[in-house]
Amino acid sequence: GEDVEQSLFLSVREGDSSVINCTYTDSSSTYLYWYKQEPGAGLQLLTYIFSNMDMKQDQRLTVLLNKKDKHLSLRIADTQTGDSAIYFCADVRGGSQGNLIFGKGTKLSVKP
């Protein structure tokens, strides 16, 4: 069935780059999303990539998509302590963007 998988934890030092990885199974995916969740808060849309793109850059964020391997990654350059949060990768279920399948989330810890 459709599934999205992520590693659960990532720890980096302030100023380093963070790379969060995600794999998905739905080959009909049109968009793939990255959301950020801070403690006690809802989900904040970080960025998304259309399935016909290989890469998208938005300031400190770089998204790489390998459609053949169904692998998505989010790179955060110059990671700051304020980037500490849980990051969710999301795929679109059955072509409907109103129905997202989320990974379990990667908890990013940034040490000063």
Added chain:
Amino acid sequence: KAGVTQTPRYLIKTRGQQVTLSCSPISGHRSVSWYQQTPGQGLQFLFEYFSETQRNKGNFPGRFSGRQFSNSRSEMNVSTLELGDSALYLCASSLGQDETQYFGPGTRLLVL
């Protein structure tokens, strides 16, 4: 432009009771989706509404229901509450049926 708002933000109920949660989408957005977030199951899709019609439904029992009004505001109802219904309930809105979703802060429900 104001974001997605959800009321109430926190709620405590007892088993067997029912609860209604409210979501006001971003102005101009016509699609609303609901998700349940728990530590064990992660983020799971409940349902999606567009123009007052339920477009998609997740794999939840019939105790979970929702509706959307002509002004695009949405409510979800959970009847006969169980302890396992304790969760963060997130609402997301988008301009149309297949557009990027923006999430509200969530309603945290505790069932005792």
